[in-house]
Amino acid sequence: NTGICGTRYFFKTLADNGMNDVAYEAMNKCDFPSYGNWIKQGATTTWEEWNGTESHNHPMFGGGLVWFYQDLAGVNIDEKEPGYKHIIIKPVLSSKLDHVYYSNITPYGKVVSEIKQNVNRLEMDVTIPVGSYSTIYIPVSKTFEITENGVPLNKVKGMRIFGKDGDCYVVEVKQGSYHFCVANK
Numbered sequence: 001n002t003g004i005c006g007t008r009y010f011f012k013t014l015a016d017n018g019m020n021d022v023a024y025e026a027m028n029k030c031d032f033p034s035y036g037n038w039i040k041q042g043a044t045t046t047w048e049e050w051n052g053t054e055s056h057n058h059p060m061f062g063g064g065l066v067w068f069y070q071d072l073a074g075v076n077i078d079e080k081e082p083g084y085k086h087i088i089i090k091p092v093l094s095s096k097l098d099h100v101y102y103s104n105i106t107p108y109g110k111v112v113s114e115i116k117q118n119v120n121r122l123e124m125d126v127t128i129p130v131g132s133y134s135t136i137y138i139p140v141s142k143t144f145e146i147t148e149n150g151v152p153l154n155k156v157k158g159m160r161i162f163g164k165d166g167d168c169y170v171v172e173v174k175q176g177s178y179h180f181c182v183a184n185k
Contacts (some may be wrong), residue, residue, distance in 0.1 A: 012068035073102030
C-alpha cells in the first residue's frame with residue numbers, strides 16, 4: 001500500500017526506472033486490494049479506502065491517472081513554455097500493451113498521442129494543435145527505419161531532427177497531424 005500521497009509517484013517511479021510492465025501489472029491486478037477490484041465493483045473514480053467504506057470520489061493526487069497520460073501516452077507540458085505551447089511527447093511503453101490512446105483539449109486545441117506496437121513495428125499518431133509545437137520522442141529498437149506518412153524522416157519538410165537519444169529518436173514538429181512508423185529490422 002503506497003498511501004494517498006505515494007500512489008501517484010509509485011507508477012511514475014516504476015515508469016522512470018524501466019519497470020512499466022510492473023506498473024501495468026499493479027494497475028490491472030484484480031484481487032483485493034487493487035484498482036481492478038474497484039472496477040469489478042463498478043468504480044469509475046478513485047476511492048478513499050480499498051474496501052470502499054468511505055468516499056467513492058477521492059481523486060486527491062490522481063492515483064495512477066497521471067501515469068496513463070504522462071508516461072504511457074507520453075503527453076507532457078514544457079514548464080518553460082506552459083499551457084501546451086510546447087508539448088513534449090515521450091511515451092514509456094509497456095510490452096504488455098499493444099495500443100495506447102490519449103487526447104486532451106488544450107487552450108490551443110486538441111492534442112492526441114496514439115501508439116500501436118507489435119514485435120516488428122510501432123505506429124505513432126500525433127496531433128499537435130494550432131499555435132503549439134512539439135518535441136516527440138519516438139521509441140526505437142537498435143536497428144530501425146522511421147517514416148512519417150510513408151516518407152523517410154530526412155525528407156519531411158518542416159521537421160527538425162535531433163537524432164537518437166537513448167531508446168528514442170527525437171524530432172521537433174509544428175502544429176499538425178503526424179503518422180510515424182518505426183520498422184524494427
